[in-house]
Amino acid sequence: MKTKYILDEADMPTRWYNIIPDLPAPPPPPLHPGTGQPVGPDDLAPLFPQALIAQEVSGERYIDIPEEVLDVYRLWRPSPLYRAHRLEKALGTPARIYYKYEGVSPVGSHKPNTAVPQAFYNAAEGVQRLTTETGAGQWGSALAFACATFGLECEVWQVRASYDQKPYRKIMMETFGATVHPSPSEETESGRKILAADPGSTGSLGIAISEAVEKAAGDPEARYALGSVLNHVLMHQTIIGEEALKQFELAGDTPDVLVGCTGGGSNFGGLAFPFLREKLAGRMSPEIRAVEPAACPSLTRGRYAYDFGDTAGLTPLLKMHTLGHDFIPDPIHAGGLRYHGMAPLLSHIYELGLIDALAIGQQECFAAGIQFARTEGIIPAPEPTHALAACVREALRCKETGEEKAILTALCGHAHLDLPAYAAYLAGQMTDNELAEETLAEALATVPQTG
Amino acid sequence: MKTKYILDEADMPTRWYNIIPDLPAPPPPPLHPGTGQPVGPDDLAPLFPQALIAQEVSGERYIDIPEEVLDVYRLWRPSPLYRAHRLEKALGTPARIYYKYEGVSPVGSHKPNTAVPQAFYNAAEGVQRLTTETGAGQWGSALAFACATFGLECEVWQVRASYDQKPYRKIMMETFGATVHPSPSEETESGRKILAADPGSTGSLGIAISEAVEKAAGDPEARYALGSVLNHVLMHQTIIGEEALKQFELAGDTPDVLVGCTGGGSNFGGLAFPFLREKLAGRMSPEIRAVEPAACPSLTRGRYAYDFGDTAGLTPLLKMHTLGHDFIPDPIHAGGLRYHGMAPLLSHIYELGLIDALAIGQQECFAAGIQFARTEGIIPAPEPTHALAACVREALRCKETGEEKAILTALCGHAHLDLPAYAAYLAGQMTDNELAEETLAEALATVPQTG
Structure with a gap:
């Protein structure tokens, strides 16, 4: 039984995918907080180099990856696509579970x-x-x-x-x-x-x-x-999904459900956008599902509005699902998912109805993480345990219905540097920190009345 | 430029290699401490299952890996062989540096x-x-x-x-x-x-x-x-060297020098023995070099004698290079190299003159580890920084002489769970703890007067 689908370096994608030209409508532009007008390249020049500003607003469908970048990517890419035979067996599910593993990078994540x-x-x-x-x-x-x-x-x-x-x-x-x-x-x-x-x-x-x-x-x-949120960042991450598409071809399979966790949105977008391209073109039809923590549910409970990306209000205003730029989430262990907003591009795609979203409490996530570690060997970072929990839910639904779905999960990193989170779970010292209605209302009051 | 040599799961070796039948003389047997006679299977039965006892004393050159074990190996194996282009460039060496990386396993090492x-x-x-x-x-x-x-x-x-x-x-x-x-x-x-x-x-x-x-x-x-020392443990690790041989074929190259760190000896033996087989058969002629810490130099400064494997004297007597079973090495950061003895099989091979050995202080090792991390991206565990330090020495010799040697290094794990060692190095709080003559003499006095 084949466990890993590996691509040779020669088959590594050489272009990033920009989903914007393939969307039915363009995402709303970032606004200058003083003028309320769309920001231009000059506004961004003190913060970013010209090449990245150009990518941020690009209408090109594909952008070539520079040779110098490919050279460094080769230190860990292409990353493996796994078939989770052992997890499937433990769950007793007829579903086929796949995970795309980014923990092979030098720092153990997709970043x-x-x-x-x-x-x-x-x-x-x-x-x-x-x-x-x-x-x-x-x-x-x-x-x-x-x-x-x-x-x-x-x-x-x-x-x-x-x-x-x-x-x-x-x-x-x-x-x-x-x-x-x-x-x-x-x-x-x-x-x-x-x-x-x-x-x-x-x-x-x-x-x-x-x-x-x-x-x-x-x-x-x-x-x-x-490290996330902006269009060019999400675009750089699409190499994950482009590789996964090639690996599904090797496996002779097609995903029916794709799940990934969302903090700023780059891990999710990186895997999902190339599959969404295929879906929009009618070549496959996966359900695409974003999973966020119950403590910081920007997509499922935030407001879709213009807000600042930072607390002090130094960034342009971004149209996104936000809990308010003053909001400080409870200290759950998935630090990478504790951001008050969501990538504007992903927010836009969610508003277009192209993806689903749900929020899960961290205890269910860590239970899935432990089960995954004991079957597949990899201890998942706290962030992707959210995707795994949704994956387990789907696999158990398949067990009930008998559906033989193919589920693809974004396993964006390992937990080697987050092990105290597992210690807390094993010691029974973890709570879900679900966001209270009252706290949410207070936080949303800080969203500016723009746009 | 090719960076990684990857084998498909279908090309993963399906047999372990037992070097004993290929040696010019058999290693001395373990002795029962009471009788002074070689221990038999019955003596070992309370501690080990029959299958492993049989492997410990086997004269077969190859032993088939059970399908159930191959199934689990596939979670991370075959492991990659890397060409260290970036380290070579940083060193300015004409040498070709390769490393076989075992940090891809679920726990981040070859174990x-x-x-x-x-x-x-x-x-x-x-x-x-x-x-x-x-x-x-x-x-x-x-x-x-x-x-x-x-x-x-x-x-x-x-x-x-x-x-x-x-x-x-x-x-x-x-x-x-x-x-x-x-x-x-x-x-x-x-x-x-x-x-x-x-x-x-x-x-x-x-x-x-x-x-x-x-x-x-x-x-x-x-x-x-x-986890090390015994014949069957070293044999299980030979899958590393068997894979590396296939990967060197893919690279169209042959190693001139092979370096690995030695604690109990299993990482080193695992990579080296298949290459030593090729050398003994006259098919290649690499120098093979074991590197140990200056604080615990069993091969280079220990006595080749029968000694206990543990402190309390509960194990059989093993003929090995030992610093004395009561010896407690200074607390250097390479915890995996702090063992008073060396695998009897590796000790025997060293006595036969088939491999070289040297000891290096940990400061030089961590300097090599930092250079490796900043060029190749992987932060090496403290143990294999010893091999890297020897590799850097060899590469710099090549720079002086102009020799274009191919160097193969065993990179047996990453440092994600050993990062405080790097913090100590960066803070200038590290010493070499070279073993003092007087301490060595005291320690050797505890070696039993057997055999």
Whole structure:
């Protein structure tokens, strides 16, 4: 029984896929918070290199991956597509379960797929250093690795709660040569303001973004890098789905259901968009399902409105599903899913009715994670346990109905640096932190009355 | 430029290689400490299942890998062989550097290659539970994973120093369903004896082995599993070298130098023995080089003599290079290399002059590890940084002489669960702990006057 579908380096995709020209309507543009007008390339130039700004607004269906980026991708790509024979057997399901595994990357997640091209384009335009934020640390370590590869300096603001509780990620970033600050920090105006109001603040992604953006905007040799949310980031991740399509051909199968977790949306979009292209073209018809944590349910319970991407209001206004830019989610273990908004492109696609979404509490997710570890050997990161929980639900439905569906799951990383989350689950110390109605109402009140 | 040489599952070796029949002389047998006579199968039956005892003394050149074991191997095998283009460029060497990477396994090291068959053969003979020891935790987590796979209980004694300092490994073992005790423990006579003499004992591999052996010997439903040292363990690891031989064929190359780190010897033997077979048959002529830490240099500075495998003297006497079974190495970060002895089979091969050995201090090793991480992306476990340091030395020699050698390095695992070691190095808090002459003399005085 074939377990892994492996592509040779020679079969690695050489283009990223931009879904925008294939959509029935274009996504609403980002707006300048002062003028209320769409932002132009000049507005973004202090933060991003020209090549990435061009990709952000591109109408081209495919963009060639530079040879220098392919060279680095080859350190771990193509990533394997697995058939989960052992999990299927444990569940007693007639479903065929597949998972696309991104944990083979240097930092153990899908994040280097965009960190590497972002570092490359910045280096190519003479940028000296990149600033960024990180929550659990997956994005920060990916950018630290990518910067080491192209000789850039890297400065990371890590959410204070993670900085203190997950020291391994910080060491990984420093091993790759990066400088790491806890956020909020005294290094920026945004950080000092937060600390003045709340000296014990444990931070949030929104605050850390403010700090990194502020630092980059004030240093002409620096630019800023974002690990999710933006169009170009989601596009870089489509190499995942393009590979998976080729691997399903090898397997002689087609997915009936595709599930992925959503934080900012890049892991989900990366796997789903190439399959959505095939669906829109009538070549296959998978149900496509986004899974978010009950503690931070932006797609299923947020408002679709223009809001800031960060807490201090330094970014353009983005039309997205948002819980309010001031919202600080409860400290669940899936740090990568704790963001108040959702990628505008993914929000738009959800509004178009092209994908479904559901929210799941973390206890069910970790139960699925443990079952997966004991059958398939890989201990999944807290984020993709959400996709696994939805996958298990679907497989058990198939068991009831007898349907032999093919389910494809995005396994975007392993848990080696998140093991304390499993310790908490095994010790019975985990709660779901489902977002209360009242808290949601308060948070939504901070959404600006624009657009 | 090709980066990875990947084998399809269909090309995975289906036999382990037993080097013993190909050696010019057989290795000296283990002796019963009471009688001084070679131990027989009956002596080993309380500790090991019949199938593994048969493998331990087998004269067959090849042993078929059971289909059930191949099924589990396919979760991560065949493992990749990499060409280190980026490291070569950073070193400016004309050498071609290759590394065989075992960090793709569920627990991030080569250990599951033997944990899986050991669990399988025990389960097949009706054993209910396995006991074992672990130092840094790599072996314990591999056996925990393997036991989960075949429905066995797993009880692990982890050296107290690691248990306290490296909690992530313990969580990994528990996630796979194992029970973990710090060693020395109150669970065994051996442990209680050590604690009575030294209540603050931080333990050693030798002590942990005593505890696990004692527990298995006293429970008819339990057996014991060892992660290195024994013939059958080294044999299970030869799948590494067999794959690498096929991958070098794909690369159209032949190694001139092969370097691996040695603790108990299984990682080194696993890669080296198939190449040594080719060398003994005159089909290639690589130099084969074992690298050990300066703090625990059993091959280069130990005595070749019969000694116990554990501290309490519960094991048979093994003819090996030993620093004395009472020796407790300084707490260097490469926990997997802190064993007082060396595999008898590898010791014998060293005495026959078929391999070289050298010892390196850990600071040079971590410098090589950092350089490797920043070029190749993988942060190597502390153990294989020793092989990398020797590889860098060889590559720099080639730079001086202009020789275009092909160097093959055993990269037996990643450092995700050992990152504090890198933090210590980056903070300048690392010393080499080279073994002092006086300490060595004291330690060797504990070697029994047998044989």
